[in-house]
Amino acid sequence: MxxxxxxxxALLVDADALDANIADMAAALPGPRMRPHVKAHKTTELAKRQAAAGHTGFTCATVREVVGMAAAGLDDLLLANEVLDASRLGPLVESGSRITVAVDSEATLAAAVAGGVREVVIDVNVGLPRCGVAPDQAGRLADRARAAGMQIRGVMGYEGHLMLVPDLAERAKLTEECMALLLAAHGDVGGELVSGGGTGTYAINTWVNEVQAGSYALMDTAYTSAGVPxxxxxxxxxxxxxxxxxxxxxxxxxxxxxxxxxxxxxxxxxxxxxxxxxxxxxxxxxxxxxxxxxxxxxxxxxxxxxxxxxxxxxxxxxxxxxxxxxxxxxxxxxx
Structure with missing residues (x-):
């Protein structure tokens, strides 16, 4: 054909460009330093290519993505979004999948508990006016999660408002300021994960220990215009x-x-x-x-x-x- x-x-994916992008990211951020975000491509076959390159933990945006990734045999899945119905996740945990959910409030924590999830990260607002608990409240929410029987894996914070800042030096400066908030929250929360970043800051954000980039695999003109290589x-x-x-x-x-x-x-x-x-x-x-x-x-x-x-x-x-x-x-x- x-x-x-x-x-x-029809969507076309250039095989050689895709392979090169996956290989380049694996070289830049090997193994657990990178947790690819599947919201960018929503395709388990592509995720399997990323796993084969050593990126075996994944970030998801929806419960549907988590369910589909688990069904495809892909594990260590972080749902980096607040949900109020986690009922489809508990059975995955019971069957052996490692599922972690981001929480930023008592309500989202209660939903994770009710859904049968056992591990959470505390989602911290680092400047993007979207989800995330205030940095000075992250420790309190972590304490509530532990009291509810949850294991705290760490913190996450997404500097999404900085991904396309055209000046690279300014993007780096602002990223450092955002990550200072995340690291302060991590000091109160604990856990092994400091998760964040994206395609626009993957080479800048050295403060997190895993990057949640997604668009790099397929790319678009917005990121190309921002100088992402x-x-x-x-x-x-x-x-x-x-x-x-x-x-x-x-x-x-x-x-x-x-x-x-x-x-x-x-x-x-x-x-x-x-x-x-x-x-x-x-x-x-x-x-x-x-x-x-x-x-x-x-x-x-x-x-x-x-x-x-x-x-x-x-x-x-x-x-x-x-x-x-x-x-x-x-x-x-x-x-």
């Missing part, structure tokens, strides 16, 4: 379905058969190499090509944000050039 046999839109492994194959020629002083344009329903748009427009993207509509990407294109041409679109893009598709095709080597289900989608 070749890419010309695929129905578009991994290859663009994932593209979105699309077909040109309409072309309007230039007329007088009015430029021409073309339309591809994927839009808002197939692309994560929160980081801006996707990129069409050799063209200027004008806008995306529900089912369309409208672009002005530098060289003429024709109806029926196949193009490869680079998404600006990999995580929501992948979650919109049922499968990804691993390719080398135009040859389709494998097709992997995006099997961790849904809730």
């Amino acid at each position: 070749t890419v010309n046999d695929l129905t578009t839109p 991994f290859r663009q492994a994932l593209t979105l194959l699309s077909t040109v379905i309409s072309v309007t020629a230039a007329a007088g002083d009015k430029p021409g344009w073309a339309v591809a058969d994927v839009g808002l329903k197939g692309l994560g748009m929160d980081h801006g427009n996707p990129t069409v190499p050799g063209a200027q993207v004008w806008y995306c509509a529900d089912e369309h990407t409208v672009f002005a090509p530098e060289e003429p294109v024709a109806v029926g041409d196949r193009i490869r679109i680079l998404p600006a944000h990999i995580d929501p893009t992948v979650a919109m598709h049922e499968r990804m095709h691993v390719v080398r050039g135009d040859e389709v080597l494998e097709t992997w289900p995006v099997d961790l989608r849904g809730w």
Whole structure:
């Protein structure tokens, strides 16, 4: 099979770029120094590639991801998100899976206890206005967790608001400030884990002892623009379905058969190499090509944000050039 046999839109993963990205991260952060975040790719076959490179502990964002990873035989799973229904996790623990859940309140701690989870990390707010207990309250929550019979594995704190800071020196300075908060909380909490970081700070954040990066494996244009040195492994194959020629002083344009329903748009427009993207509509990407294109041409679109893009598709095709080597289900989608 070749890419010309695929129905578009279709996710393509360059096999060589993916292998290089996984190998480069394994060299930079070997073994337990890296806990890949599967929310970026939601694909157990890809996670198995990461495990084969030595990254055998994983970060998850949803209960569904934890359940799917455990079913695939992948273990030491950190649910780095607050949940109020952990009932699907207890049976996994009973069957031998190591499941750790992030908590930041009495309510989320109670949910972990009720769900049959035995290990937690204390999620600490290090500056991103999202989840996390205040650093000076982390020790108190850890004490409550121990009183409830929980084992405390440590702390986590995500400096997600810094991942795309364009100036590297400024990104490093701000990361250090955030991690000072996390380390202070860890002093009160204890445990072996200081977990955090992401693709944008993986080489900067030396204060955590495990990094939760995810996007590095497939990459997107937002991280490429921020100077993150991994290859663009994932593209979105699309077909040109309409072309309007230039007329007088009015430029021409073309339309591809994927839009808002197939692309994560929160980081801006996707990129069409050799063209200027004008806008995306529900089912369309409208672009002005530098060289003429024709109806029926196949193009490869680079998404600006990999995580929501992948979650919109049922499968990804691993390719080398135009040859389709494998097709992997995006099997961790849904809730």
